[in-house]
Amino acid sequence: MKRKSHIITIAGAGSARVPALLGNLIEYKDRFPVSKIIMYDIDNERMGQMEAYDRLVLKCYYPEAEIVFTTDAETAYSKTDFIFCQMRVGKGEMRSNDEKIPLKYGLVGQETCGPGGFSYGMRSLQGMKEMVEKVRSYSKETWILNYTNPAAIVALGLDRMFPEDKRILNLCDQPYSLLKSYAKILEVDQEELVPKYFGLNHFGWFTDLKDKAGNDLFEKLRTYLRDHDFQPFNAEQRAKSWLDTYVRVNKYMKFFDEYIPTTYMQYYMFADEIVEESDPEYTRADEAKDGREKEVFETCKSAEGKTTMEGIEMLTNSVFGKLMVEVAESIAYDLNNPFVVMVKNNGLITNFPAEAIVEVDGTIGKDGAKGNYVGEIKPFYKGLMEGQYAYELLTVEAFMEKSYTKALQALTLNRTVISPVKAKMVLDDLMSVSKDFWVLEK
Numbered sequence: 072m073k074r075k076s077h078i079i080t081i082a083g084a085g086s087a088r089v090p091a092l093l094g095n096l097i098e099y100k101d102r103f104p105v106s107k108i109i110m111y112d113i114d115n116e117r118m119g120q121m122e123a124y125d126r127l128v129l130k131c132y133y134p135e136a137e138i139v140f141t142t143d144a145e146t147a148y149s150k151t152d153f154i155f156c157q158m159r160v161g162k163g164e165m166r167s168n169d170e171k172i173p174l175k176y177g178l179v180g181q182e183t184c185g186p187g188g189f190s191y192g193m194r195s196l197q198g199m200k201e202m203v204e205k206v207r208s209y210s211k212e213t214w215i216l217n218y219t220n221p222a223a224i225v226a227l228g229l230d231r232m233f234p235e236d237k238r239i240l241n242l243c244d245q246p247y248s249l250l251k252s253y254a255k256i257l258e259v260d261q262e263e264l265v266p267k268y269f270g271l272n273h274f275g276w277f278t279d280l281k282d283k284a285g286n287d288l289f290e291k292l293r294t295y296l297r298d299h300d301f302q303p304f305n306a307e308q309r310a311k312s313w314l315d316t317y318v319r320v321n322k323y324m325k326f327f328d329e330y331i332p333t334t335y336m337q338y339y340m341f342a343d344e345i346v347e348e349s350d351p352e353y354t355r356a357d358e359a360k361d362g363r364e365k366e367v368f369e370t371c372k373s374a375e376g377k378t379t380m381e382g383i384e385m386l387t388n389s390v391f392g393k394l395m396v397e398v399a400e401s402i403a404y405d406l407n408n409p410f411v412v413m414v415k416n417n418g419l420i421t422n423f424p425a426e427a428i429v430e431v432d433g434t435i436g437k438d439g440a441k442g443n444y445v446g447e448i449k450p451f452y453k454g455l456m457e458g459q460y461a462y463e464l465l466t467v468e469a470f471m472e473k474s475y476t477k478a479l480q481a482l483t484l485n486r487t488v489i490s491p492v493k494a495k496m497v498l499d500d501l502m503s504v505s506k507d508f509w510v511l512e513k
């Protein structure tokens with residue numbers, strides 16, 4: 072039976088990740104058919120750079136889907152079933168500041184971890200708050216699938232600001248990407264893998280892995296990671312910094328090999344070494360701009376004035392895009408497929424605050440995400456998570472109350488900072504470049 076089709080809005084359609092997302096929608100058109108795609112961005116020029124490609128690829132491979140480009144929120148949000156949202160408030164320029172300013176003080180320069188993540192979090196909370204208010208002024212039914220980073224802070228903040236809203240789902244593709252990489256190492260299909268995972272977003276661990284028949288694969292994977300470099304499944308398409316990031320998982324496991332950490336754990340464990348290796352003049356923001364973004368814009372440019380896709384590369388290579396579409400599919404047809412999800416703890420981790428947003432293995436269906444029961448976690452993980460959760464919470468409260476003191480407390484608690492002296496210097500510096508986005512009161 073043919074599945075019912077939906078209207079979707081891509082909010083942040085000026086993102087260089089979007090053309091590949093369209094490729095994924097094409098790949099999945101039988102599984103998650105769409106009748107209309109509304110491309111929305113407040114930056115028309117950026118979105119416009121990809122418009123010719125976006126139109127052409129859909130005309131060629133998805134003619135049944137109507138496509139609309141708009142900078143008008145009402146057109147984007149008033150009649151739509153799913154919003155796929157990936158906004159980057161302050162764009163690449165602010166990402167660059169988030170990464171470079173901490174490095175001036177010998178602190179990790181990363182977009183979602185440490186002071187950079189704090190600063191980005193403050194911008195995203197404002198952008199997402201306005202977005203959710205706008206969307207809900209039109210409809211309570213529309214699903215907001217949100218990929219906006221730093222997802223841990225955004226998820227917690229949205230839960231605080233919109234506690235009754237059951238149709239916002241915050242997503243991260245890193246666990247999904249890691250599972251793809253495990254599947255490649257273990258030479259099994261990703262669909263065969265049944266993981267156990269707990270933590271906070273960008274701060275968690277795989278604790279078990281089986282196949283569907285119940286055979287243990289975790290031991291095999293841990294053994295492999297003891298003597299082989301960990302590589303992403305798509306290593307050949309990854310920039311050097313990402314390859315280094317994966318290999319540092321091996322390093323973590325030389326110290327603690329009980330569980331397998333997310334790649335982001337390294338910023339909290341090996342901060343000094345990472346700072347040492349960073350180039351304060353050229354960070355991931357530059358690499359992403361000179362790499363992925365440039366390639367995507369060039370491909371899109373090559374579509375201008377064309378009527379067929381002949382000689383034009385079709386972009387499909389996106390873990391994020393696949394995840395978004397699979398999640399929408401699982402909600403739309405109530406499939407309860409397994410995903411690693413961000414949900415309110417509410418007793419899943421029995422010795423962790425009920426109101427925290429945790430990341431655990433679970434399922435997604437018509438009522439959103441459900442986490443699987445974890446039980447009690449051990450002191451090492453609990454200790455790490457408590458500190459990180461307090462940092463996230465204080466960041467959200469600093470945003471909601473415009474509190475400088477809470478911001479300073481947040482940064483001092485962050486394992487990449489620790490020193491209140493450095494926390495203050497980096498906070499003041501970040502604040503001075505962020506005036507257009509956030510202000511704190513002393």
Ligand code: G6P
Pocket residue numbers: 183220243244245248355359
């Ligand atoms: C992973 C993370 C995302 C993050 C992305 C950054 O996929 O899960 O949260 O946005 O990496 O990738 P980039 O190539 O922009 O550095």
Ligand code: MN
Pocket residue numbers: 222242243244245273
């Ligand atoms: Mn992520």
